[in-house]
Amino acid sequence: xxxxxxxxxxxxxxxxxxxxxxxxxxxxxxxDLTERAGRDPTVPxxxxxxxxxxxxGLLHSRLxxxxxxxxxxxxxxxxxxxxxxxxAESRAMWAxxxxxxxxxxxxxxxx
Amino acid sequence: xxxxxxxxPVVRRLLEALGRLAGYxxxxxxxxxxxxxxxxxxxxxxxxxxxARQVGALLILAVRGTPRWMGRTLFGLRHTVxxxxxxxxxxxxxxxxxxxxxxxxxxxxxxxxxxxxPRLGVAEEVRLVVxxxxxxxxxxxxxxxxxxxxxxxPPAATGRLFTSRFESANVATPxxxxxxxMDAVPEGxxxxxxxxxxxxxxxDGPDQAVLAHAFWRSHWPEGSSPLGATLELDGxxxxxxxxADPDFDGPTCCVRPSLWVSGERPAGPYRIxxxxxxxxxxxxxxxxxxxxDAGHPAAKIExxxxxxxxxxxxxxPVGRSLTTLLWLALAAFAAGILxxxxxxxxxxxxxRDEVSIRRSIGASPGAIxxxxxxxxGLLAVAGASIGLLLGWVMTEAAPHLLPIIGPxxxxxxxxxxLGTVVVLAGAVLGAALCALPAAVIVMTTAxxxxxxxxxxxxxxxAAQAALGTVLVVLTGMLVNxxxxxxxxxxxxxxxxxxxxxxxxxxxxxxxxxxxxxAAAQVATPGATAALTRHMPVYGAEADSVSFxxxxxxxxxxxxxxxxxxxxxxxxxLEGRPARDGREAVASADLRAAGASVGxxxxxxxxxxxxxxxxxxxxxxxxxxxxxxxxxxxxxRVTGGLLLLHGRxxxxxxxxxxxxALTPAGYAVSWFGxxxxxxxxxxxxxxxxxxxxxLFAALCLLVVVTGVYAHFTRWVKARHRDLGIRHAxxxxxxxxRGTLYVAAAPLLAAGLxxxxxxSRYLGRNAARVIGVAAPGLGLLAVGTLVVAAASLxxxxxxxxxxxxxxxxRLLTEE
Numbered sequence: 001x002x003x004x005x006x007x008x009x010x011x012x013x014x015x016x017x018x019x020x021x022x023x024x025x026x027x028x029x030x031x032d033l034t035e036r037a038g039r040d041p042t043v044p045x046x047x048x049x050x051x052x053x054x055x056x057g058l059l060h061s062r063l064x065x066x067x068x069x070x071x072x073x074x075x076x077x078x079x080x081x082x083x084x085x086x087x088a089e090s091r092a093m094w095a096x097x098x099x100x101x102x103x104x105x106x107x108x109x110x111x
Numbered sequence: 112x113x114x115x116x117x118x119x120p121v122v123r124r125l126l127e128a129l130g131r132l133a134g135y136x137x138x139x140x141x142x143x144x145x146x147x148x149x150x151x152x153x154x155x156x157x158x159x160x161x162x163a164r165q166v167g168a169l170l171i172l173a174v175r176g177t178p179r180w181m182g183r184t185l186f187g188l189r190h191t192v193x194x195x196x197x198x199x200x201x202x203x204x205x206x207x208x209x210x211x212x213x214x215x216x217x218x219x220x221x222x223x224x225x226x227x228x229p230r231l232g233v234a235e236e237v238r239l240v241v242x243x244x245x246x247x248x249x250x251x252x253x254x255x256x257x258x259x260x261x262x263x264x265p266p267a268a269t270g271r272l273f274t275s276r277f278e279s280a281n282v283a284t285p286x287x288x289x290x291x292x293m294d295a296v297p298e299g300x301x302x303x304x305x306x307x308x309x310x311x312x313x314x315d316g317p318d319q320a321v322l323a324h325a326f327w328r329s330h331w332p333e334g335s336s337p338l339g340a341t342l343e344l345d346g347x348x349x350x351x352x353x354x355a356d357p358d359f360d361g362p363t364c365c366v367r368p369s370l371w372v373s374g375e376r377p378a379g380p381y382r383i384x385x386x387x388x389x390x391x392x393x394x395x396x397x398x399x400x401x402x403x404d405a406g407h408p409a410a411k412i413e414x415x416x417x418x419x420x421x422x423x424x425x426x427x428p429v430g431r432s433l434t435t436l437l438w439l440a441l442a443a444f445a446a447g448i449l450x451x452x453x454x455x456x457x458x459x460x461x462x463r464d465e466v467s468i469r470r471s472i473g474a475s476p477g478a479i480x481x482x483x484x485x486x487x488g489l490l491a492v493a494g495a496s497i498g499l500l501l502g503w504v505m506t507e508a509a510p511h512l513l514p515i516i517g518p519x520x521x522x523x524x525x526x527x528x529l530g531t532v533v534v535l536a537g538a539v540l541g542a543a544l545c546a547l548p549a550a551v552i553v554m555t556t557a558x559x560x561x562x563x564x565x566x567x568x569x570x571x572x573a574a575q576a577a578l579g580t581v582l583v584v585l586t587g588m589l590v591n592x593x594x595x596x597x598x599x600x601x602x603x604x605x606x607x608x609x610x611x612x613x614x615x616x617x618x619x620x621x622x623x624x625x626x627x628x629a630a631a632q633v634a635t636p637g638a639t640a641a642l643t644r645h646m647p648v649y650g651a652e653a654d655s656v657s658f659x660x661x662x663x664x665x666x667x668x669x670x671x672x673x674x675x676x677x678x679x680x681x682x683x684l685e686g687r688p689a690r691d692g693r694e695a696v697a698s699a700d701l702r703a704a705g706a707s708v709g710x711x712x713x714x715x716x717x718x719x720x721x722x723x724x725x726x727x728x729x730x731x732x733x734x735x736x737x738x739x740x741x742x743x744x745x746x747r748v749t750g751g752l753l754l755l756h757g758r759x760x761x762x763x764x765x766x767x768x769x770x771a772l773t774p775a776g777y778a779v780s781w782f783g784x785x786x787x788x789x790x791x792x793x794x795x796x797x798x799x800x801x802x803x804x805l806f807a808a809l810c811l812l813v814v815v816t817g818v819y820a821h822f823t824r825w826v827k828a829r830h831r832d833l834g835i836r837h838a839x840x841x842x843x844x845x846x847r848g849t850l851y852v853a854a855a856p857l858l859a860a861g862l863x864x865x866x867x868x869s870r871y872l873g874r875n876a877a878r879v880i881g882v883a884a885p886g887l888g889l890l891a892v893g894t895l896v897v898a899a900a901s902l903x904x905x906x907x908x909x910x911x912x913x914x915x916x917x918x919r920l921l922t923e924e
Contacts, residue, residue: 042168
């Protein structure tokens with residue numbers, strides 16, 4: 001956990017929401033981070049993380065419309081300015097931690 | 112997990128409940144979406160594993176949200192769980208007998224509910240009215256909130272007013288060419304009525320189709336997506352854009368469409384579905400009037416009570432039989448409770464040392480009883496699980512027991528609603544009733560417990576043998592009744608005759624049956640044709656007719672054009688066919704009543720001349736069907752049933768018939784062949800017969816499992832005595848004899864009681880449900896079947912009698 005107070009999954013989720021832009025649903029964030037980060041957390045874990053980030057003021061959410069297939073109204077998450085700052089701090093912290101270690105980049109998965 | 116979550120409402124409801132408990136109500140939808148994505152991309156196995164992980168995580172999340180005391184209770188139950196896991200001889204039979212009974216009740220409740228109280232198939236919160244014109248042929252429903260005030264019907268532009276027209280078409284699917292019922296509806300129909308899409312999206316353009324879930328599952332390979340596929344529907348191409356959720360059937364009680372296709376305000380008769388109006392006849396009538404003013408030809412509204420008559424309602428023959436089967440299922444459940452109680456009594460007797468120790472170190476009576484209740488509760492959970500599993504298997508198998516031909520006639524069972532409630536409530540009741548005698552046993556002193564427990568246990572074995580006998584005899588009564596009613600008109604030779612309902616598009620287009628027939632014959636040269644007023648198999652009602660001054664007799668009066676006999680393959684014996692409504696042909700069995708050429712017959716005060724005699728058609732079991740075939744030629748009609756029989760024995764196609772009659776202003780549709788009608792007419796008797804047989808098997812399973820478990824424990828309790836006697840030289844057959852001697856009086860008492868009870872209950876049940884009382888043969892067969900099953904169930908315990916190592920037991924002693 002960095003000075004920003006973000007855990008690893010929190011950082012990944014926050015970065016995912018940032019990458020996907022405004023109004024991201026839980027399921028979209030989940031699918032993106034499993035594909036991009038190569039992690040396989042559970043959907044409930046991602047939802048818990050999203051809510052926790054919201055309670056920390058790094059995300060905010062609102063209820064949107066139902067999906068084209070009907071059902072419950074979807075919750076849409078967006079990054080707050082505090083979230084953006086926390087993400088930048090987190091990135092800077094990890095850069096400092098790894099700076100000067102001379103580690104090679106990990107190979108792309110599947111290559 | 113056996114398929115998409117949408118296919119198993121239990122899983123989805125579990126997810127929703129866990130999500131709500133955990134404070135994340137939107138999770139169920141997200142897990143559902145993720146599962147579908149993996150199902151399409153990674154296959155069923157991987158998707159199921161993924162789903163199991165999500166459910167586990169959600170469960171942990173939900174448990175974290177529960178109060179602390181619940182956690183402690185769960186921890187306390189661990190001891191009981193371990194004990195039960197180590198005693199499969201208690202756990203498995205208990206779960207099977209209780210689960211069997213629960214499954215039977217849940218299944219019957221579901222079947223009865225599905226057949227007698229058909230569901231609407233749209234979201235409950237959508238209030239709607241279905242308006243149909245007088246010839247639309249649909250049933251309408253008003254599941255509206257009476258407290259809601261009348262509101263104006265919303266305009267079509269809001270997407271809340273829909274036209275709907277049921278049509279039939281041939282469609283090529285991966286499983287082959289099918290005749291399907293489709294509903295032509297405007298865009299947004301499914302979601303507009305509160306339905307959800309399982310795959311893809313709702314109709315949003317021309318020439319699109321949304322498949323019914325059952326249709327997709329039945330006719331597409333497992334795991335394959337139909338989205339984007341092009342279907343040819345009698346020459347019209349549509350693209351599949353979605354698959355509806357299994358919960359959605361559209362506003363229909365009876366004919367369930369296989370697909371919804373894009374279609375705006377069709378030219379023929381159609382229904383109007385209006386969402387968002389109040390529930391009252393006045394409101395619905397006002398809707399109809401306003402719609403008529405707006406140019407929709409709404410002429411008739413049918414109200415929900417019309418649905419009750421779908422299968423004759425609760426008091427119809429199907430309803431009565433289903434109610435009786437439900438009682439039988441409840442009796443199977445009672446047998447399960449007797450068995451379960453018996454097993455717990457035996458277990459309580461085994462635990463008396465443990466209980467004595469617990470009490471001597473200060474355990475309160477409440478804590479001791481709590482042990483038994485806890486155990487019964489956990490066993491009931493196991494029973495409920497087996498019950499749900501068995502119930503699911505039965506609901507999956509039930510449509511295959513229903514020999515219905517054609518689309519839109521499936522038995523739509525969903526164990527996720529009523530069935531699950533029944534299983535859970537039954538499990539709680541079962542746990543309480545099973546725990547009661549065991550709790551009494553553990554609270555008495557050891558010696559008294561042994562005596563009392565032995566008597567209770569033996570009594571319960573006898574009781575279940577009695578109950579089993581009653582169940583088998585009552586089931587036999589139903590089977591006999593079903594066989595007796597297994598009648599269908601089979602006295603024709605040309606079973607391949609095609610039946611085409613023909614209807615004039617307007618009253619002023621009425622013609623005579625002969626003229627209509629002539630128009631139809633143009634379309635099908637070489638085919639024999641006839642027009643009838645009623646369905647030839649079962650459409651006509653039996654009337655009272657009298658020949659001259661003789662006493663009136665019962666006969667079926669059918670009105671048909673003169674080609675009727677040729678088309679159906681009924682041979683005329685003398686005279687000629689009837690030319691008009693003043694003439695008739697009598698079936699040969701009416702000769703005894705005075706039917707002969709030249710005789711006069713009176714039907715409802717009207718005199719007719721008998722101009723011919725035809726051979727007698729029979730029902731399936733060979734009973735004659737006395738029939739008067741009245742001529743039908745001059746009266747002006749707007750429609751009838753066209754019967755067509757091709758040269759090669761098959762029915763001509765709809766396209767050819769429609770090509771000739773549609774330009775002349777007649778709407779033609781395809782009903783099926785006469786052979787299919789025969790099968791349809793027997794569907795429910797066959798279904799009830801198969802259900803009753805299934806129940807008899809289930810009852811026997813419960814009884815056999817109970818007897819087996821009881822005597823297995825009997826042997827276990829005496830293994831030392833039996834082993835020592837074996838070691839001392841007693842022959843195995845003699846040792847086994849002790850088991851049979853112990854079992855015989857119990858089973859004999861049970862069978863005798865069951866025989867008497869069957870006779871008494873059978874007579875009463877016969878009076879109530881209107882079936883024949885059980886004869887001596889049925890009583891004897893029922894008793895013998897249960898006796899044989901009980902003896903078979905003793906084979907296992909009998910082998911256990913000599914399975915112990917005598918020398919070791921002797922050394923131990």
